[in-house]
Amino acid sequence: MATFADLAATGRVLVDVHLGSHTTYKLGGPARYFIELQSEDDLPVVAEALAEDPQPVLVVGRGSNLVISDSGWPGLAIRFGLAFADIGLGPEPDGFVTAGAATTLPRLARETVNRGRGGLEFYVGIPGSVGGAVRTNAGGHGSETADWLVGARVFDVAEGQFRSLNPADLDFKYRSSSIRPTDLVVAAAFRTVPIDVEEGQARLREITRWRRDHQPGGTLNAGSVFRNPDGDSAGRIIDSLGLKGFRVGEAVVSTKHANFFEAGPEATARQVYDLVQQVKQRVLEETGIELVPEVQFAGDFS
Numbered sequence: 001m002a003t004f005a006d007l008a009a010t011g012r013v014l015v016d017v018h019l020g021s022h023t024t025y026k027l028g029g030p031a032r033y034f035i036e037l038q039s040e041d042d043l044p045v046v047a048e049a050l051a052e053d054p055q056p057v058l059v060v061g062r063g064s065n066l067v068i069s070d071s072g073w074p075g076l077a078i079r080f081g082l083a084f085a086d087i088g089l090g091p092e093p094d095g096f097v098t099a100g101a102a103t104t105l106p107r108l109a110r111e112t113v114n115r116g117r118g119g120l121e122f123y124v125g126i127p128g129s130v131g132g133a134v135r136t137n138a139g140g141h142g143s144e145t146a147d148w149l150v151g152a153r154v155f156d157v158a159e160g161q162f163r164s165l166n167p168a169d170l171d172f173k174y175r176s177s178s179i180r181p182t183d184l185v186v187a188a189a190f191r192t193v194p195i196d197v198e199e200g201q202a203r204l205r206e207i208t209r210w211r212r213d214h215q216p217g218g219t220l221n222a223g224s225v226f227r228n229p230d231g232d233s234a235g236r237i238i239d240s241l242g243l244k245g246f247r248v249g250e251a252v253v254s255t256k257h258a259n260f261f262e263a264g265p266e267a268t269a270r271q272v273y274d275l276v277q278q279v280k281q282r283v284l285e286e287t288g289i290e291l292v293p294e295v296q297f298a299g300d301f302s
């Protein structure tokens with residue numbers, strides 16, 4: 001069986017690929033091994049190589065919830081290629097929509113609305129992929145993935161097997177699911193409801209406008225840094241402590257929304273990590289509230 005070095009020698013796997021360019025923060029070092037999956041045939045190849053040559057696995061979607069360590073990822077980073085970006089609409093009346101892991105959420109929102117299917121409009125402002133949305137139970141504007149998902153097709157790369165999971169298997173909670181690092185979400189199915197196309201498009205415009213007015217668009221960030229504690233908002237708490245503009249090096253708490261931390265052009269992943277730790281500590285000391293990060297840190301931050 002082939003090791004990753006063997007696969008690298010054939011060009012199927014790449015070595016020392018800069019991961020930052022696959023994330024919205026644009027930070028972090030290289031992945032030791034990197035594969036962009038071109039078809040489902042690649043999945044068993046990866047599973048066999050992992051059985052022969054175990055490596056820590058990191059699935060990277062649109063990287064909009066990820067901070068990669070400056071030292072990079074010490075194992076295999078996996079990305080789903082364009083072959084996994086198809087959207088399929090089932091026949092009425094069930095209105096099920098299927099989408100590949102690499103489908104971007106804004107595209108899913110727009111295409112479903114344009115075809116008279118509603119429910120997924122909240123995805124228009126979330127710059128992630130379907131795979132990432134299932135893993136993180138992405139949500140906003142009063143909806144979350146768990147409300148609309150009817151099933152996910154997952155490849156367990158540790159066992160080399162496909163599994164079909166229903167929402168009960170996924171144990172969705174606020175911004176989390178039971179998907180493990182070695183579970184690759186290959187595709188997902190969502191229910192939708194009939195919608196008037198013009199009304200749907202107006203809703204998309206309203207959500208986009210709200211985002212533009214309240215969030216620091218056009219900057220390097222990964223969305224909300226902390227989960228909202230019960231009955232409160234992390235942004236409100238951080239703002240109430242006067243921490244807007246607080247910085248560690250080139251990483252700074254946004255002056256527009258205190259739960260968004262922006263990276264300057266020279267920022268390091270370490271600075272973002274330290275800023276998150278320092279804000280968390282200040283909030284704990286001054287309010288007794290222990291904020292839990294929503295962004296995921298991948299690699300070594302010790």
Ligand SMILES: Cc1cc2nc3c(=O)[nH]c(=O)nc-3n(C[C@H](O)[C@H](O)[C@H](O)COP(=O)(O)OP(=O)(O)OC[C@H]3O[C@@H](n4cnc5c(N)ncnc54)[C@H](O)[C@@H]3O)c2cc1C
Pocket residue numbers: 024058059060061062063064065066080101125126127128129130131132133134135136137138139140175179183184185186215221222223224296
């Ligand atoms: C400006 C901005 C606004 C945002 N607003 C919101 C918001 O309103 N609501 C919200 O919930 N989030 C928001 N986010 C965060 C982010 O977009 C979501 O968490 C999104 O679902 C992440 O998807 P992704 O493809 O970028 O995942 P990544 O960041 O690439 O990965 C996130 C996690 O999912 C895993 N993963 C990715 N793809 C797969 C796959 N195919 N199979 C298995 N695991 C996978 C990764 O390993 C990682 O653990 C925002 C981010 C930004 C930058």
